[in-house]
Amino acid sequence: MQSQSITRPRKLTRAAAADLYARLAEARPEPRTELDYVNPFTLVVAVALSAQATDKGVNRATGPLFQIVDTPEKMVALGEDGLAAHIKTIGLWRSKAKNVIALSQQLIDLHGGEVPHDRAALEALPGVGRKTANVVLAEAFGEATIAVDTHVFRVANRTGLAAGKTPEAVEQQLLRITPPEYMQGAHHWLILHGRYVCLARTPKCLVCPVNEICLYRHKTGAQVKVSARASAKKPAPSGAKAKKR
Ligand code: SF4
DSSP: OHHHHHHOOOOHHHHHHHHOOOOOOOOOOSSOOOOOOOOOOHHHHHHHTTTSSSSHHHHHHHHHHHHHHHHHHHHHHHHHHHHHHHHTTTTTHHHHHHHHHHHHHHHHHHHHOOOOOOOOHHHSTTTHHHHHHHHHHHHHHHOOOOOOOHHHHHHHHHHSSSOOOOOOHHHHHHHSSSSSHHHHHHHHHHHEEEHHHSSSOOOOOOOOOOTOOOOOOTSSSSSHHHHHHHHHHSSTTTTTTTTTO
């Protein structure tokens, strides 16, 4: 039988989770996606283009694109080559161009040119996975979903908010532990925290607003702070009071 003390994931309590969200919310009162879009269709396109790319890079390409193309019909008319010319600065542009034209055609053929408010229909679109569907459901339709990308996955596991080995396991745990009042902003708070504070290689624990709640064992900078405070409280060893170096 496996030892539970070794295998059991470290998790925050509900109260600690609520405190964590409260602090993230205080740091960023109005969280929103950093992807630019003008309607649900351009949101789908922007999120599909953002896989393995930065939001800034996507925005640079979609700014001029969305000024002339903001519907599936216009996207199909632009065509794969026309779209490729706009997005060549984005990684995986060939396959993304192909998918965006195909998903635009599918929106016309099956949904009257509208983005469906339906998870299964969204996930059936070419190049659209669970994460993209979650972003669209939350952002365009206000649904209580939490999209788990690489930043959310890392922050959730490190902090103990939602420990899980797969994005879907983390998503389910996040949905269970996130208080209703923080559900709408949760994805944005976690993604922005991962992007700017809880960095993959060197998290900025020393300036992190959830430092005191987070269960991550390898905090950087924060350890210095804690150990300095701990050593300050230590009683002086007997006989050491006269010795100064
Ligand atoms: S304390 Fe460090 S590891 Fe924990 S959430 Fe903050 S930056 Fe990330």
